Amino acid sequence: MTGSTSNANAATTAEVAFASMGARRLLALGGIGLILVGMLVGDIFAVFVLHQNAAKVGASLSAAAHAAAAGDAKTVLASLQSVGNFLENRGTKVDTHVHMIAFGYLALLLAILQPWVAFSDSAKKKLAWIFLFGAWLLPLSVFLIHYVGLAYSPLAAIGWASILADFGGALVIAATLGCLLGIAKRTQQAADRASVRDGLWEDRSVAGRILLAGGLALVLLGFLHGAYYAAIDLYKHEALDYSVLSEMSAGAAAKDVAAVDSALAKYGQLGGEKAVNIAAHAHAIEFGLLAILLAFFQPYVSLRDSWKRRWAWVLLFGSLLLPVFVLLELKLGLLAGGIADVAGLLVIIALLAMWIGILRYTGEIDAGGRLAEGANG
Amino acid sequence: MSTARRLLIFGGIGLALLGMIYGLWYAVFAEHQELDGIGKSLATGFSAAGARDPRAAEDALQQYRELKYTYDRHVDVHGHWIGLAMLLMVLGIAFDRVELTERMKMLLSAGLLLGSLLFPLGVLLQTFSHGVAPQAVAVVGSALVIVSLAGMTMGFARAPRSG
Structure with missing residues (x-):
């Protein structure tokens, strides 16, 4: 009887913490969504891009070595430049895969920590939206870096896709810092320290x-x-x-x-x-x-x-x-x-x-x- | 909150901060310079080979070797400090579910925190010295992490005690 009562209490606490469009729900669903898409991107990348790209890198390196044997310095540099381009293409796709999954993990971690964030529900929800927007923007922009290049960029060395990726990263950092601030605020509120009860932590x-x-x-x-x-x-x-x-x-x-x-x-x-x-x-x-x-x-x-x-x-x-x-x-x-x-x-x-x-x-x-x-x- | 749990959560946050600050330093002052150097030494090596100058090619490839050695370790240190920090925090949150005595939990969490600090530090020290001491620090750190994780895995797998 006692067990069922405590289970019921835990479930009620969990339901309250998982309120409609609440921060925890947004971060949990958004986080798992990020991980799912990140894994799908990884699987597609492994099947359709990875090996083909490795073959191109190998072919360019081979061309560079053969050009060196033939004493053709111009082709050596051009071939090594191609290796750089293929590696950039590969690198941006790996980064898309890795960042989506890493941000998904971070979203889940922040979802777990939500009861410790001493802000109002609406402030927590805003932080969650900012986090998720940045967490999607960064990997999508990184994916586009190879295709957009420096087109219409106001800067000499950095393209629009990189600028947007950096903006996405800044949003993620800001939202995470906001949550950390909320947790720090909670630890200073002596009365609240013992009162954090959560179905997720007690399961x-x-x-x-x-x-x-x-x-x-x-x-x-x-x-x-x-x-x-x-x-x-x-x-x-x-x-x-x-x-x-x-x-x-x-x-x-x-x-x-x-x-x-x-x-x-x-x-x-x-x-x-x-x-x-x-x-x-x-x-x-x-x-x-x-x-x-x-x-x-x-x-x-x-x-x-x-x-x-x-x-x-x-x-x-x-x-x-x-x-x-x-x-x-x-x-x-x-x-x-x-x-x-x-x-x-x-x-x-x-x-x-x-x-x-x-x-x-x-x-x-x-x-x-x-x-x-x-x-x- | 138990001391073991606090050690893992706050130790994890501290380690994450250390990893990020180190990463920021690295990105601003070392990464681009190292990558640039790697690319240049490789291109110089092949160009020298094309110009039939094996000595210059060898020198350039030696430089490539040194830069690549340092670059790999710098990246590993950053990734491992932050990765281990995340693991510490997550384990800290779940630590109440470890079915072991408080003393054992304290030992495991202290071992994991110390190992997580020492292992990447040993790797970082290898960029300053190729001697045995930095390798020993890395080995001791990774051994501490492995033993602590094994103990925690057993603690999580044990069925909860009744009551």
């Missing part, structure tokens, strides 16, 4: 525990892999990076095309090894952090407990499978790449299911609120 559901423990285990695995890579491969790769380039340049100086081609092949292999190790390390940790953050929102996921547990396991399974098969790409090739893409899709589907669950929950609260208003009126 002890099984799905939440699976996500917390599984998420932290993923972070741990990612960290162990990073430590292993740093101890065994990092210095070897750094030495190889220099020695292969040196081999390439010596081959070019001696007009030895075969030596240049051999060094280019080694350089491509080295680039692949570094990329998969860094991607596996980063994805394991980021998915782990995502699982931990989502654990807090389980009371808002309006699905049956059994389904909540299933989606938690699907998310963790996909999160484990993706980095493992990214690592295996060098051995298994496209097969491993395909499995990694499917794993990414599993994470996206599980995340979408939880997002729909939260939407259903908000619908129930809003419908309940309208019924209560009708009864009172």
Whole structure:
């Protein structure tokens, strides 16, 4: 009886904190939306852009090395310029993917902290809107940098897309600082310190525990892999990076095309090894952090407990499978790449299911609120 | 709020601030200079090879190696300090759900905070010295993070005690 009463209290507290178009609801739904779109962009980028772009970078580097062998300094510089352009194209797409997901995480963190922000509901809502506007503006503008370039720009070196991206970043910083200010204000209000009670912080559901423990285990695995890579491969790769380039340049100086081609092949292999190790390390940790953050929102996921547990396991399974098969790409090739893409899709589907669950929950609260208003009126 | 939890949340905020201030310094005073240097030394190396001057090419590639070594570590320090800070804050919020004694929780949170500070610091020190000491700092820091995370994972996985 006591348990059900405390659950009811927790649910009521959670409902109050999740008021219609309130700051927490905006940040939770907007944050998961950012992560979902960021992951989709990442999946599309991995399938349609990443490998093609890497091939172009390799071809330009090869052209530079061969031009050096032929003593053609002009083509050397032009080819290296092309490498720079391809890397910029790749970099802006990776940045779009990374910033959307990172801002999504930050939105979820701010959503969790909302009861600690000692501002009025309307001020908190404004901060949430400013945050979300900036969080969408920055990655969209970064995506456009490669295409817009310096067209119609008032500045010599920075284009409109970069200016808008910086503006988006400034909005995110301002909104985050605003929330921090609210939290600092709360800590100064001695009377309020003990009164922050929140259903999200008190939830002890099984799905939440699976996500917390599984998420932290993923972070741990990612960290162990990073430590292993740093101890065994990092210095070897750094030495190889220099020695292969040196081999390439010596081959070019001696007009030895075969030596240049051999060094280019080694350089491509080295680039692949570094990329998969860094991607596996980063994805394991980021998915782990995502699982931990989502654990807090389980009371808002309006699905049956059994389904909540299933989606938690699907998310963790996909999160484990993706980095493992990214690592295996060098051995298994496209097969491993395909499995990694499917794993990414599993994470996206599980995340979408939880997002729909939260939407259903908000619908129930809003419908309940309208019924209560009708009864009172 | 328990001391362990406070240590994680406020330690995380402090570490995030350190990572951001360091990132700001790096972006303004080091990043562009390093990237510019990397691009120039690579272009000089290949141009010298094209001009049949292997010695100049070798010198330029040595410069590329040094700059790339420093650049990679500067980026890693920034990313790891902020990433670990976020992890500290999130774990701090969830720390009441760790089913361990208060003493053990305190040990784990202190270990995680210290490790999160030391590991990137060791990597940063490697840009000043290629000796063993900075590597040892990074290894001790990462070992502290790994052991603390393993302990916390076990604490989260344990079923809540009744009552």
